[in-house]
Amino acid sequence: xxxxxxxxxTSASTSGPGDAGxxxxxxxxxxxxxxxxxxxxxxxxxxxxxxxxxCPDNVVSxxxxxxxxxxxxxxxxxxxQECPAQAIEMIxxxxxxxGADRE
Amino acid sequence: xxxxxxxxxxxxAAMAVQLxxxxxxxxxxxxxxxxxxxxxxxxxxxxxxxAEYVAVESEHSAMAVCIGAASAGVRPFTATSSNGLxxxxxxxxxxAGARLPIVMCVVNRGIGAPWSVWNDHQDAISQRDAxxxxxxxxxxxxxxxxxxxxxxxxxxxxxxxxxxxDGYYLSHxxxxxxxxxxxxxxxxxxTFEYKHALNPERPESLNxxxxxxxxxxxxxxxxxxxxxxxxxxxxxxxxxxxVWQEIDQEFQKVCGRGGAPIIDPYRCDDADFVVVAMGSLAxxxxxxxxxxxxxxxxxxxxxxxxxxxxxxxIIAEALQSAKHVMxxxxxxxxxxxxxxxGDIKSALYPYPSRPCLHNFIVxxxxxxxxxxxxxxxxxxxxxxDEQMSPAQADEPRWIGLQL
Amino acid sequence: MNPGGLDYNYEDWTTIMNMTxxxxxxxxxxxxxxxxxxxxxxxxxxxxxxxxxxxxxGRDCIFVVPPSCLTVMQGLFPIAATQMPVLNCTFASTxxxxxxxxxxxxxLGRDTQVVAWAGDGGTSDIGIQALSGALERVEDIIYICYxxxxxxxxxxxxxxxxxxxxxxxxxxxxxxAEASKNIPAxxxxxxxxxxxxCSASYPLDFHDKxxxxxxxxxxxxxxxxxxxxxxxxxxxxxxVEIGRTAVETGLFDLYEIExxxxxxxxxxxxxxxxxxxxxxxxxxxxxxxxxxxxxxxINVMQAEIDQKWxxxxxxx
Numbered sequence: 001x002x003x004x005x006x007x008x009x010t011s012a013s014t015s016g017p018g019d020a021g022x023x024x025x026x027x028x029x030x031x032x033x034x035x036x037x038x039x040x041x042x043x044x045x046x047x048x049x050x051x052x053x054x055c056p057d058n059v060v061s062x063x064x065x066x067x068x069x070x071x072x073x074x075x076x077x078x079x080x081q082e083c084p085a086q087a088i089e090m091i092x093x094x095x096x097x098x099g100a101d102r103e
Numbered sequence: 104x105x106x107x108x109x110x111x112x113x114x115x116a117a118m119a120v121q122l123x124x125x126x127x128x129x130x131x132x133x134x135x136x137x138x139x140x141x142x143x144x145x146x147x148x149x150x151x152x153x154a155e156y157v158a159v160e161s162e163h164s165a166m167a168v169c170i171g172a173a174s175a176g177v178r179p180f181t182a183t184s185s186n187g188l189x190x191x192x193x194x195x196x197x198x199a200g201a202r203l204p205i206v207m208c209v210v211n212r213g214i215g216a217p218w219s220v221w222n223d224h225q226d227a228i229s230q231r232d233a234x235x236x237x238x239x240x241x242x243x244x245x246x247x248x249x250x251x252x253x254x255x256x257x258x259x260x261x262x263x264x265x266x267x268x269d270g271y272y273l274s275h276x277x278x279x280x281x282x283x284x285x286x287x288x289x290x291x292x293x294t295f296e297y298k299h300a301l302n303p304e305r306p307e308s309l310n311x312x313x314x315x316x317x318x319x320x321x322x323x324x325x326x327x328x329x330x331x332x333x334x335x336x337x338x339x340x341x342x343x344x345x346v347w348q349e350i351d352q353e354f355q356k357v358c359g360r361g362g363a364p365i366i367d368p369y370r371c372d373d374a375d376f377v378v379v380a381m382g383s384l385a386x387x388x389x390x391x392x393x394x395x396x397x398x399x400x401x402x403x404x405x406x407x408x409x410x411x412x413x414x415x416x417i418i419a420e421a422l423q424s425a426k427h428v429m430x431x432x433x434x435x436x437x438x439x440x441x442x443x444x445g446d447i448k449s450a451l452y453p454y455p456s457r458p459c460l461h462n463f464i465v466x467x468x469x470x471x472x473x474x475x476x477x478x479x480x481x482x483x484x485x486x487x488d489e490q491m492s493p494a495q496a497d498e499p500r501w502i503g504l505q506l
Numbered sequence: 507m508n509p510g511g512l513d514y515n516y517e518d519w520t521t522i523m524n525m526t527x528x529x530x531x532x533x534x535x536x537x538x539x540x541x542x543x544x545x546x547x548x549x550x551x552x553x554x555x556x557x558x559x560x561x562x563x564g565r566d567c568i569f570v571v572p573p574s575c576l577t578v579m580q581g582l583f584p585i586a587a588t589q590m591p592v593l594n595c596t597f598a599s600t601x602x603x604x605x606x607x608x609x610x611x612x613x614l615g616r617d618t619q620v621v622a623w624a625g626d627g628g629t630s631d632i633g634i635q636a637l638s639g640a641l642e643r644v645e646d647i648i649y650i651c652y653x654x655x656x657x658x659x660x661x662x663x664x665x666x667x668x669x670x671x672x673x674x675x676x677x678x679x680x681x682x683a684e685a686s687k688n689i690p691a692x693x694x695x696x697x698x699x700x701x702x703x704c705s706a707s708y709p710l711d712f713h714d715k716x717x718x719x720x721x722x723x724x725x726x727x728x729x730x731x732x733x734x735x736x737x738x739x740x741x742x743x744x745x746v747e748i749g750r751t752a753v754e755t756g757l758f759d760l761y762e763i764e765x766x767x768x769x770x771x772x773x774x775x776x777x778x779x780x781x782x783x784x785x786x787x788x789x790x791x792x793x794x795x796x797x798x799x800x801x802x803x804i805n806v807m808q809a810e811i812d813q814k815w816x817x818x819x820x821x822x
Contacts, residue, residue, distance in 0.1 A: 001296055003259040003346060009327055009335040010202045012299045013308040013586035016321030018543035020587075026548055049531045053709060054746050056553030058542045072542035076549030076735075077743030090743070127609045155609040160639030164602030167595065167636065171570070171606020174593050177613045179606070193596050301568045301591045301607060303618055308586035310594040312577060320584035 017072070023057070027075030029090035031068055037087035041065045051079035051088060107281055112273035115243045115280050116182065116208045116266070117142035119250035121152045122288045125180035125206075129157040129168030133187040134220045135270040136210040140182060162187040166194035166205075173203040174309060176300030178254070181205075184270060185212035185219075188226045192233065195263070199234025199336065201310050204257035204295070205264075208250065211382065211433075212270040213468035221469020222270040224381065227410070228434035228442045234336055236264040236343055237410040239381040241367070243273065243280040248360055249408075251283070255292050255350050260343045262336070271469070272383040283358045291357045340412045347409060363406075365414045366421055370396060371403030376485050377425040377458075378404040379418075379447060384431060384465070384472065391477045400485050407443065415450035422451065422458055429461045429484055431477070431502075440499045459491075462499040470503050477502075528714050535561050544587035546579040549742025551706035551732040551749065552652050553579065556623075558709035559650070560590065562716035567619045568611075570604040572597045572633060574625035575659045575734075576652070598632045600624045601640035604647045619648060619720060626653040630666035630689045641696035641725050648719050648726045651689065652706075654734040662737045671799045673739075681798040690729045694763050699724025701763040706732045707749030708773050711760060715771075731758045739794020748792050756783040756811045759818075770822060777815070778822055786811055 002008055031051075035041040039048040041064055052062045059069040060079060068079075080088040110118075116139050120128070128147065130140035146152035159165045162183050169179035183191065188209055198205050209227055213219035227237055238253060240246045246268050253264040268274060283291075299307055313329045320326050327335070344365065351364035369389050371377055376395075378388050385406030395402040405421060407414075422428050428451075430444040439445065444462040451457050461484050466472045480502055539560035546553040552575055569592040571577055577594055581587040595603040604622040611618050624633055629651040637649060656674045657663040663676040667689060671681040694701055700722045704712040712730060719726035733749045735742045752758040753773050760774040770778065777783055786808050790796040799807075 001258075001293070002261050005342060006260055006339050007335055008202050008261040008339070009332045010299060011309065011311050011313045011332060011583040013311040013581055013584045014321055015306065015308075015541065015581070015586040015589045017541035017587075019541070019581040019585040020543055020545040023543045046532055053531050053534065053558070054554060056546065056548075056550050056557065056745075057544070058538050058540060058557055062536050069542060074548035075742075076745070077741070078549055078554075078746055081743040082746055126613045127606065129606065129609075155612060157605055157609055158643070159602060159605070160635060160642070161602075163596075163598060164605070164636050164639055167599035167602035168606035168609065170595065170599075171593065171603040171608075172610040172613075173606075175568070175607050175610030175614070177610035194599065197596050301593055301610075303566050303568065303591055306565075306586075306589055306591040308580055308588060308590075308592040308594065311581060311583040311586065311592075312594075313583040318582075318584060326584040 022071050023074050024071045027073060027093055029075050029077065030070060030073065030093050030096070031075070031077065031079050031088045032091050033066055033068070034087045034089065035065055037085045038066065039085050048084065050082050050084065054078050054082050107279040109277050109279050111138060111275055111277055112243050112246050112268055113138035113210065113275070114142050115246045116250055116268070117146065118282055119247045120180050121146055122282060122285060123251055123254045123292055124178065125154055126177045127155045127157065127168065127172035127179040128181070129159050129165045129179065130181050131159050131162045131165050131183070131187060133162070133184045135212060135274045136182045136184040136187070136208070138274070139208060139210070162191040163194055166191040166198060169205045169207070170194060170198050170201065170203055173205050173297070174201065174301055176295065176297040178295040179205055180207070182208040182210065184210045185214055185226045188230060189214060192230060195230055195233040195235055197310070198263045200333070202261040202336065203263060204261050206250065206253045206257050207263070207265050209265050209267045210270045210274045211267050219468035222272055222433070223467045223469070224267070224432065224434035225467070227265065227267045230265070231411055231442060234262070234340070236262055236340065236412065238264060238266050239408060239410060240266060240268040240273065241383055241386045241406055243278040244360065246273065247280055247282055248354065248358070251288060251292065252350050252354050256343065256347055258295055259346055259350070260339060262340055262343055267382065269383045287357045291354060344409070344412050344414050363408065365409055365417050367406040367408055368421060369404045369406070371405055371421065373401055374403030375401040375426045376403070376429065376481065377422060377427070378402065378429045378431060378481060379407060379443070380404065380431045381407045381410060381443065384433065387472065387474060388431070388477060390474055391481060394478055395481060395485070398482070400482065402481060402485065410443070413446050413450070415446070418447060419450040419454045423454060423456045425458045427461065427485065428458045429463060429481060431463045431465055433466045435464055435499065440497070444499065459493065459496055461496050463502050464499050465502045472503065529710050529717070531710070534710065534713070537561065539589045541587050541589070544579050544581065546575065547736055549735045549745045550575070550579070551654065551734060551745050552576060554709055554745070555652055555706045555712060555730055555732060558713050559716055562713040563619060563621060563720070566617070567621050568593065568607055570595055570600055570607060570620065570622045572600045572624050572628040573659065574628055576623055576625070578659065597628055599636055600628060600633050601636040601645070601647070601649060604649070605640050605643070605645045608645055608647050621648045621650065623650045623652070625659070626651060626655060626667040626689070627657045627665040630687050638696065641693065641698055644699070644724050646723055646725070648716070648728070650728045650730065652730050652732040654732045654737055655686070656737055658734050658737040671796065671803050673795045673798050679798065693727045693729070697766065698727050700726040702728050702771070703758070703760050704728055704730040705749045705753055705758060705760060706730060707746045707753065708760065711772055715762065737795070740792055744792060748789070751784065751789040751792065754784050755786045755789045756815050757786050757789055770818065775822070778819060783811070783815065
């Protein structure tokens with residue numbers, strides 16, 4: 001065991017979310033899921049879930065109606081690109097800000 | 104205590120490593136270190152030592168294996184020389200920054216180019232600023248004792264330790280030495296435990312990219328930036344001088360040997376002229392001192408046992424009554440002067456008495472160091488130095504040049 | 507057809523998923539081993555691999571990682587984005603560090619899997635000596651090379667695996683003059699316990715190859731083509747599509763080598779039944795990095811792929 005007089009400071013990191021902050025702020029476009037087209041949502045059965053599989057950032061849920069964690073979603077659009085039902089559309093985040101302004 | 108053994112310095116080192124129960128040995132062959140690792144592989148293969156032997160493909164990887172093992176909480180060992188030490192230089196800095204208690208024997212040898220397999224200290228001196236503790240042994244007994252104590256020092260301070268001993272002069276000569284009993288060593292050196300050891304049950308990411316500034320962790324506790332971690336290494340390396348002294352006392356209780364962990368003065372008490380040297384050269388000077396004393400000159404020799412952390416105040420205080428200090432060394436900072444000489448000069452600066460200093464470079468690449476030449480150079484320096492200006496005396500003098 | 511030109515319908519996909527891998531999207535664990543909000547670029551191929559790969563490896567692992575995008579992605583002190591124990595190491599020493607950790611695990615009597623995870627530069631260039639040594643010593647580790655075909659973390663400089671003709675920041679204007687090193691072939695010459703090539707676009711194939719590797723003693727080497735949108739010059743959404751195209755054009759082949767025997771795996775094996783593959787030009791035109799390629803160079807590439815596949819059809 002080390003001598004108690006020594007602090008021995010090392011770069012030993014412990015895990016947690018958001019090392020890079022709220023990476024949702026990197027996003028230009030956000031994925032919006034059309035539940036009428038989404039296969040598990042439409043059929044009510046667990047199926048497909050390719051958006052969950054391919055999401056690099058672990059922000060899509062594997063639910064019957066998938067949800068996206070916009071706090072961290074970087075907006076890459078892989079989910080939209082890979083969705084076999086074309087249920088995901090990438091919509092400029094700015095549109096949502098404008099919409100909020102109008103209200 | 105075992106009966107005296109007569110063996111080579113390299114075998115003495117291997118026996119100490121066996122007694123220390125190092126568990127992972129990684130090494131790459133290089134002259135004159137090779138017999139250490141040959142002996143260890145023999146001990147492991149024959150079952151006399153319980154450890155993993157990893158025959159790596161380079162010294163860089165030898166230190167890598169030690170880093171991997173120590174990071175997982177297992178006691179490693181390696182040994183190298185010369186260009187091998189330089190090849191692992193990146194890993195030396197890494198091991199120190201990661202605060203891993205790795206012990207390594209460095210069998211000192213000149214650095215190429217051109218190739219030299221013979222002894223000098225340039226290999227160790229070139230790694231002076233890597234963040235390793237550097238111990239220098241003067242004889243076979245000190246190789247054994249320093250290596251054992253080095254494991255304790257490394258694991259108490261979490262700073263890696265290099266035990267240096269001279270290639271051929273010590274590595275390949277046969278001299279008598281004693282080894283402590285295994286139970287004595289076990290009492291002195293407990294099992295290695297590391298709170299950050301890699302473990303899936305409490306996962307941590309070690310040696311992560313560290314920012315210039317302090318930052319809060321996931322529990323909102325402020326943690327240091329790179330500079331803070333490095334400052335801690337420096338501070339604790341300074342504190343290691345005291346710990347090394349304490350370890351020496353503990354070891355003395357167990358084995359009855361020690362008492363001079365930092366400096367080992369010989370006939371220095373009333374000396375007007377003090378020679379300072381490291382390694383076997385310091386022992387060679389004892390004969391020179393005896394002869395000069397016979398000639399009526401008040402000469403002593405002071406062996407420096409630990410070079411980094413530099414025991415500046417201890418050495419400066421030990422030199423306060425000397426009129427002349429002659430630093431003999433087997434390595435230098437090219438384009439200036441001996442590295443040890445420069446360190447001693449700066450250590451003396453804050454003190455009231457600043458003796459006249461002389462710097463001698465000897466024995467590079469194994470150039471013979473006849474005792475007679477040491478005798479003559481010390482004697483000449485003692486007699487002539489009254490006439491030398493401080494600037495003249497400050498220039499390193501190369502002894503034994505043949506061209 | 508979806509906007510990216512993906513010409514599978516959903517039924518095709520599930521068939522492929524089930525055919526190529528024992529694990530399906532449906533039974534793949536929902537347990538996650540890396541947190542969101544990490545520093546990987548948007549659309550990072552490595553992120554897909556890491557996330558799915560960890561699901562296969564499970565918690566009883568120790569990672570050894572040299573400088574790479576993964577170093578950054580795993581988190582900056584004092585926060586780790588990853589939930590795994592990681593030993594970050596010097597660039598050239600990955601396989602040797604893993605050797606040391608493995609030796610320690612042996613001493614401690616633990617079966618914990620030691621996983622070295624390096625990039626293509628860290629594997630094929632600066633790290634090849636240590637990897638070759640570990641292979642020769644038959645170290646019991648998994649070594650994963652994610653190959654994004656250049657030094658991406660330092661800003662897209664050429665590496666040993668950068669393909670001929672590729673534009674990088676150190677091969678500007680006319681692209682890299684030399685052919686890439688065939689690292690899997692170099693590894694195969696060491697006769698490893700297991701070798702597999704994978705693609706970030708087929709994460710379940712990677713997942714199941716890792717499951718297999720975990721059960722094998724000795725050095726297991728997995729080489730994964732990993733699209734990198736900023737380095738390859740493509741839209742972030744195209745990561746998976748581009749990797750898939752590399753496989754479907756027959757340019758990058760997924761295979762395993764066990765006991766010296768090479769076997770095409772699912773997605774590539776499926777192509778054996780086809781008389782002609784998608785032209786490689788489709789793959790090249792998706793990426794800015796190939797803009798310097800001449801028609802002649804592309805024709806040569808196509809001829810090489812055709813010849814390779816003619817050989818495969820004879821062999822398999």
